[in-house]
Amino acid sequence: MKPETIKKLIDKGITSDKLVEILTKDIKINQDRQYYEQSIEIETNNYQQKIKELNQKIHQLQQECPHYETDYIPDASGNNGSYYICTTCKHESKRQPLYKIS
Numbered sequence: 001m002k003p004e005t006i007k008k009l010i011d012k013g014i015t016s017d018k019l020v021e022i023l024t025k026d027i028k029i030n031q032d033r034q035y036y037e038q039s040i041e042i043e044t045n046n047y048q049q050k051i052k053e054l055n056q057k058i059h060q061l062q063q064e065c066p067h068y069e070t071d072y073i074p075d076a077s078g079n080n081g082s083y084y085i086c087t088t089c090k091h092e093s094k095r096q097p098l099y100k101i102s
Contacts, residue, residue, distance in 0.1 A: 067097035
């Protein structure tokens with residue numbers, strides 16, 4: 001709590017016991033808020049790392065997939081934003097993937 005705020009409370013005639021109670025609650029709230037903000041930051045970093053790992057696994061699977069079945073997705077605007085998507089691994093490609101059947 002800012003010194004100006006404490007001075008205003010004192011000027012309003014607040015008792016010292018009540019001021020201690022208010023300051024104690026203010027400190028506790030501030031500490032709890034900092035704890036939760038740090039917890040959010042830690043969890044966010046953990047989730048970002050997990051998402052990165054899962055995306056890498058998806059990419060690896062897409063590299064292994066032979067892309068036997070693809071769907072053509074036309075660009076609705078008529079521009080050159082059309083692409084092919086593998087129905088198995090969801091890999092997107094501007095060109096129709098070539099594959100070899102063994």
